[in-house]
Amino acid sequence: MTIRAVVRGVGHYLPERIIPNSWFESRIDTSDEWIRTRSGIERRHFAAEGETTSQMATAAARAALADAGMKPDDIDTVIVATTTPDLTFPSTATMVQAALGMTGGFAFDVQAVCAGFVYALTNANALIVSGQASRVLVIGAETFSRILDMEDRATCVLFGDGAGALVLEAAEGAGTSADRGILASDLNSDGTMRDMLYVDGGVSSTGTAGVVKMQGNALFRQAVEKLAQTADAALKKAGLGHDDLDWIVPHQANIRIIAGTAKKLGVPMDKVVVTVQDHGNTSAASIPLALSVGKQRGQIREGDLIVTEAIGGGLAWGAVVLRW
Incomplete structure (x- = not known):
């Protein structure tokens, strides 16, 4: 038998404040049409004053635990993916652990x-x-x-706030691609394209949080190629192909990147979960948000290959x- 990391629950949280594209029109040289055409985004959520990453993460965690029918003390480990932590340290994950009332385990x-x-997800799978x-x-x-930078129209219209969470549990599988759970992963990085x-900004450089800077056209060209390549690599490791897929659940950055990647993979858009129009790019939160919304919509069902x-x-x- 093979141990698999199986999804038992999923949940998400979005701040109450919704920012439509029209909100930017009186602030910068842009329009709803310009934003939609270039990104597919129609609206996004911004955190309220005083609302933090750990608070949103905790709300998403509670939703996922409820979906799994579990309590906080059923969990061994909390992993939070974020680039916008509450504090330089301690980790956001330990704050979530405390907020949930977990009395054991570890978090990072x-x-x-x-x-x-x-x-x-890859780290969680390795632990399990x-x-x-x-x-x-x-x-x-x-x-x-x-x-x-709310004066930089190339970046400020693209991003939003939110959180999503999965509960993974160890379960026995047959060791085949028919098993439920994580079947394969593929990770890559290249620091020369920073x-x-x-x-x-940063702690050891400017001592400030800084703002997002992006070379949009160059990044777009890299994104479609690399996303298709890494999806292919992961599928190959699992012994599966494009035709086996029920769903692509991509990072929700830009509808043109999403569509371009699906085309390279030969997968029709009706097999792609798309939420970018409602959330914008929520960075590390976008995939779990899309998984949670996809399940709510009835798109993602038990046994689906993603x-x-x-x-x-x-x-x-x-x-x-x-x-799934």
């Missing part, structure tokens, strides 16, 4: 920006397969609105193949 953060949730954890709460949460997407892929600052990119 993963930082791979928009690819963070894929990296976190190695026997170091039985149930892992994996969360992606971001307050990207706090690191946006300047395509970065934040111009590939989820993401690329973010670093550059860092990767994919996970799982059977």
